[in-house]
Amino acid sequence: xxxxxxxxxxxxxxxxxxxxxxxxxxxxxxxxxxxxxxxxxxxxxxxxxxxxxxxxxxxxxxxxxxxxxxxxxxxxxxxxxxxxxxxxxxxxxxxxxxxxxxxxxxxxxxxxxxxxxxxxxxxxxxxxxxxxxxxxxxxxxx
Amino acid sequence: xxxxxxxxxxxxxxxxxxxxxxxxxxxxxxxxxxxxxxxxxxxxxxxxxxxxxxxxxxxxxxxxxxxxxxxxxxxxxxxxxxxxxxxxxxxxxxxxxxxxxxxxxxxxxxxxxxxxxxxxxxxxxxxxxxxxxxxxxxxxxxxxxxxxxxxxxxxxxxxxxxxxxxxxxxxxxxxxxxxxxxxxxxxxxxxxxxxxxxxxxxxxxxxxxxxxxxxxxxxxxxxxxxxxxxxxxxxxxxxxxxxxxxxxxxxxxxxxxxxxxxxxxxxxxxxxxxxxxxxxxxxxxxxxxxxxxxxxxxxxxxxxxxxxxxxxxxxxxxxxxxxxxxxxxxxxxxxxxxxxxxxxxxxxxxxxxxxxxxxxxxxxxxxxxxxxxxxxxxxxxxxxxxxxxxxxxxxxxxxxxxxxxxxxxxx
Numbered sequence: 015x016x017x018x019x020x021x022x023x024x025x026x027x028x029x030x031x032x033x034x035x036x037x038x039x040x041x042x043x044x045x046x047x048x049x050x051x052x053x054x055x056x057x058x059x060x061x062x063x064x065x066x067x068x069x070x071x072x073x074x075x076x077x078x079x080x081x082x083x084x085x086x087x088x089x090x091x092x093x094x095x096x097x098x099x100x101x102x103x104x105x106x107x108x109x110x111x112x113x114x115x116x117x118x119x120x121x122x123x124x125x126x127x128x129x130x131x132x133x134x135x136x137x138x139x140x141x142x143x144x145x146x147x148x149x150x151x152x153x154x155x156x
Numbered sequence: 157x158x159x160x161x162x163x164x165x166x167x168x169x170x171x172x173x174x175x176x177x178x179x180x181x182x183x184x185x186x187x188x189x190x191x192x193x194x195x196x197x198x199x200x201x202x203x204x205x206x207x208x209x210x211x212x213x214x215x216x217x218x219x220x221x222x223x224x225x226x227x228x229x230x231x232x233x234x235x236x237x238x239x240x241x242x243x244x245x246x247x248x249x250x251x252x253x254x255x256x257x258x259x260x261x262x263x264x265x266x267x268x269x270x271x272x273x274x275x276x277x278x279x280x281x282x283x284x285x286x287x288x289x290x291x292x293x294x295x296x297x298x299x300x301x302x303x304x305x306x307x308x309x310x311x312x313x314x315x316x317x318x319x320x321x322x323x324x325x326x327x328x329x330x331x332x333x334x335x336x337x338x339x340x341x342x343x344x345x346x347x348x349x350x351x352x353x354x355x356x357x358x359x360x361x362x363x364x365x366x367x368x369x370x371x372x373x374x375x376x377x378x379x380x381x382x383x384x385x386x387x388x389x390x391x392x393x394x395x396x397x398x399x400x401x402x403x404x405x406x407x408x409x410x411x412x413x414x415x416x417x418x419x420x421x422x423x424x425x426x427x428x429x430x431x432x433x434x435x436x437x438x439x440x441x442x443x444x445x446x447x448x449x450x451x452x453x454x455x456x457x458x459x460x461x462x463x464x465x466x467x468x469x470x471x472x473x474x475x476x477x478x479x480x481x482x483x484x485x486x487x488x489x490x491x492x493x494x495x496x497x498x499x500x501x502x503x504x505x506x507x508x509x510x511x512x513x514x515x516x517x518x519x520x521x522x523x524x525x526x527x528x529x530x531x532x533x534x535x536x537x538x539x540x541x542x543x544x545x546x547x548x549x550x551x552x553x554x555x556x557x558x559x560x561x562x563x564x565x566x567x
Contacts, residue, residue, distance in 0.1 A: 036180070036514050041565060068522045068537060069506040090536070091504035092566055093511075136506060 017112050022104045023120035030124035039124070043096030050099040053088040064140045069094040071137035075148040083110050083152050085145060094136045097129055101138075105145050113149030118142060163465045168457065169546045171196040182516030185551045190335050190495055190542030191520050193366060193388045195450075202449030203390060206442045213438055215414065229441050232448025233431075236395050239451045240380065241371035246430035247403065249396040250444050254362040255285040257381030257396035258329075260434060261358055262289040264406040265379075267297065269326055269356070274299040276327040277320045277355070279341075280306050280532055281334040284525040286360045290329065299326070305532070310337040310487035317346065321353040328355045332364035336524040336538065337487025338470070338495030340364070347376045356402070362386055366544070367466055367493040369459040372397050384443060388545070389450030393443030396434075403430050412436035454545075462545055466494050469543045469552060476556035480563060486538045497524075497538040500559070503566045505539045511562035512539075517555055 016024075033039045057074040064071040069091035076084050085106040089095040104120065105113050121127045129138055169175050172194050177184055186194060206228060212221035214229050230245070237245045251257045266289075270276065276290060280303055294301055302320045305313050312330075321328070328350040333340050347357045361382040364370055372380050379402070384393040398406075408415055408427050415436040417426035427433045454462065473496040477483055482501030499505065509521035522537040523530045530537055541555060 037565075040511060040514065044565060069504060091506040093507045094504075 017116075018108050019104060019112050019116045023118070023123075026100060026104065026120050027123040039126075040093065043100075043126075044092050045096070046099040047089075047092045047094075047096030050088070050095060050102065051086065053086045057086060058088060064137045064144055069136045071098060071141050073141055073144055075145070075152070077110065077152045081109060082107050083113055083148060085148075087141070089137070091136070094138060097126065097136075097138055098141065101142060101145065105149075110149045110152035114146050114153050116146065116149070163461050165465065165546065165548050168196075169548070171198065172546050173197060173200070175546055179516045179518070180514050185517045185547075185554055187541040187543065187547065187551075187555060188518045188520050189366070189544035189547075190363060190386070190540065192385045192391070193544050194546065195390070196388055196453050198453045198456075199389055199446050199450045203442045203446035206445045211442070214441055215432075225441060228445045229439070232444045235448040235451050239370075239455065240395075240397055241373050242397055243373065244400060247397055247400050249398065249403075249431045249434045250439050251381070251394050251396045251434075252392055252440075253383040253385070253394035254283075254360060254381050255289075255383075257379075257394055258286055258358070258360065259289045260396055260409055261379050261381075261398070262293050264409045264434075265356070265402065266290070266293050266327070268405075268407055270294075270297050270299045272298040274326045275302055275323055276300075276329065277302050277304060277317075277323075277325045277350075279304040279312055279317075279330045280529055281310070281312075281337060281339060281526065282329075282331055282528075283335055283360065283362070284527070285362075286329055286331060286358075287528065303528075304330070306529075309489050310334065310339045311489045312339075312341060312346075318349070321349055321355070324353060325350075325355045327358065328353075329358040329360070331360040331362075332370070333367065333493045333495075334487065334526075335363045335495065336497055336526040336529055336540065337489065338492035338497065339487055339489040340368070340491040340493050343375045343377065351376065363494065366454075368463055378402055384447040384450065387447070387450050388453060389447040390440075390443040393440045393447050395447075400430065403434070406434075408433050408436070410434075410436040413438070457545055463493075465545065466543050466547075469547050469549065470494065470496060472549050473541060473543075473552050473555070476552055477559060480556070480560050482563070482567075486533065486535070494544075495540060495542045497540045499535060499538055500563045503563050505537050507566050508539050508559065508562050511565060512555075512558055515558045515562070517558050519555075 058072050062072045062074050064073055069089055071089045073087045085102050087098045087102050089098050174194050210224050212225045214226040233245045233248050237248050242248055278301055304317045304320055307313055332343050343359055350357045356378045358379040359377045361380050365382040366387045378399050380397040382395055385391040415428050415433050417428050419425045470492055484499045486497040505521035509519055512519055520540045
């Protein structure tokens with residue numbers, strides 16, 4: 015049975031397949047960034063800051079009574095924030111173990127893999143790593 | 157100013173193979189020459205010809221290749237000497253680049269001359285390369301660093317510069333042209349003033365040598381350093397000019413082959429004469445030769461026409477970008493070279509750079525290795541378009557259109 019994370023990735027890939035060119039794709043990413051649920055200001059602290067070289071990303075995680083991990087996040091750059099929104103949509107509200115072991119292939123499929131490269135210095139790669147670490151920590155019962 | 161119409165930019169572009177490639181399906185518009193300039197065929201050929209025809213280790217060889225390689229390498233040193241107007245090739249050291257040149261001065265001259273109770277003067281617009289080597293040395297040697305702040309237009313605060321000079325600094329180290337703002341500093345004036353105050357002067361020429369004719373004797377500087385890769389040459393090679401009397405008195409830094417006179421376990425080691433005293437180990441021979449070819453190429457274009465062409469580009473960029481809603485230029489000094497740095501209200505530089513990249517336009521975004529400057533300005537970074545011999549007015553029109561389009565998407 016496909017995990018909820020894989021189902022979401024397939025859904026995102028379908029969604030992006032509709033776009034004819036890069037402009038539409040980026041416009042969609044920007045609108046996802048605008049629509050991302052706001053992060054509590056109390057969570058936007060340095061402890062939750064993932065330092066990219068250029069754009070800053072904040073990430074907070076909580077484990078619910080149902081055993082699912084929920085992420086909230088933000089970024090000061092809107093394209094990064096749109097990509098952050100995709101990550102949150104994919105990984106949030108899923109079992110901790112699934113998050114820790116997730117294979118994120120959807121960025122490849124939608125042609126945005128370069129954004130995960132460390133040379134982009136946008137903090138996104140470090141964010142994915144941090145999300146998986148949260149998954150691991152919560153699996154261990156933290 | 158020479159008449160820009162005499163400058164055949166299309167003939168120049170044709171000499172740069174990389175400029176004919178596409179990025180994301182669009183013709184490349186390269187506005188990142190301040191980070192690294194592209195290479196003309198003459199430079200590519202010089203390096204390839206050396207590697208495929210002449211290569212051998214230089215100096216001390218009796219065979220033909222060793223002699224030819226030595227002649228080519230030392231010939232390049234003479235090209236550099238002539239280009240900088242230095243008195244002798246003994247004053248021209250091959251180093252890894254500007255960063256390496258500054259570190260050499262810090263570790264030799266600095267270590268020998270700076271100590272407890274001394275001070276040096278730097279400016280707010282310095283690249284990290286002209287800050288960190290001094291901070292590292294200051295931690296060890298205990299001298300103070302005083303910083304000249306900037307006026308709102310990105311020029312040096314002259315009054316404060318004078319106040320710092322009145323403290324009697326041992327060294328004044330500053331950039332000729334700011335990589336983040338484009339400001340051209342009056343090197344001759346400040347060198348004279350620093351000398352009057354008894355200081356030694358080091359100038360970072362990484363952003364000036366690519367754009368302006370530089371004559372070290374006319375400027376009166378003690379040390380001047382630049383990078384090959386920003387002057388249309390290869391990476392990994394650069395130049396440190398030093399006045400002979402200073403270099404002579406400085407202890408060597410890196411020990412090894414080439415920099416020695418004689419080596420003995422019993423009687424100790426003596427050092428080679430200038431410039432070899434500071435050139436331990438086998439150098440970047442092909443890089444040095446290609447750097448000579450790059451300076452030859454620039455002189456073929458003509459430094460005056462190059463400066464004039466880039467002045468036109470900078471002016472045009474300011475004029476075209478100015479009308480974009482929310483545009484804020486960072487650095488509006490009356491005398492600028494090769495750089496237009498800006499922010500658009502409500503738009504993150506990273507986002508703008510990402511969309512410009514999709515449009516085939518290469519700019520640099522971020523702090524440009526000038527964090528102390530960005531912190532002082534209270535901004536996370538800028539979008540920087542920097543120009544070279546090959547950029548055209550039409551490309552700048554494309555840049556302005558793209559910035560307007562991207563900004564509209566992002567706001």
